[in-house]
Amino acid sequence: KQEVTQIPAALSVPEGENLVLNCSFTDSAIYNLQWFRQDPGKGLTSLLLIQSSQREQTSGRLNASLDKSSGRSTLYIAASQPGDSATYLCAVKGTSGTYKYIFGTGTRLKVLA
């Protein structure tokens, strides 16, 4: 059974700092991995999607990496801003004959001005 874990659960950093969020998963048989952002009281917005054959994806100040063999992904945020404050969730899409996304519990990020 696939399990997805995110560490740390919460993080506070001063504005301008570079930071890394971690996501680990137990079953390496995945189609893809996604990172989402969730603002309070809102739904989830996809930030980056990494296919199982890819090693990383970049969008602006965000860079996500994937190491399937070790069951790990990282989300790197460069030059953090107060507007980056949100909860970040990762999710993996399995290959076991279904198309379900399994989510981690998220990292709650606060960027201090």
Add this chain to the structure above:
Amino acid sequence: NAGVTQTPKFRILKIGQSMTLQCAQDMNHNYMYWYRQDPGMGLKLIYYSVGAGITDKGEVPNGYNVSRSTTEDFPLRLELAAPSQTSVYFCASSPRDTGNTIYFGEGSWLTVV
């Protein structure tokens, strides 16, 4: 651009009452999902559907029912509401292609008292 639309956004139910959460998507996506998110937790899959007329259980289906009579709509029914069903419910959809992202609605906040 409507995307995934959920109604209602907020609802208070009494124990034992029943209700239906509505979900509609206008992107012609084959796959649709219902998740629940409890405080500090990740998203748990309740039910999902890979096309009209086809539904299947997720991780936490007890106390819920779904139907998928059209591609666009995927209502979630709560029968005999219990306090344990107090949660935020998210509907989502994705295209058939496994490489594509998943789109979320804004969420429905349900309290059972």
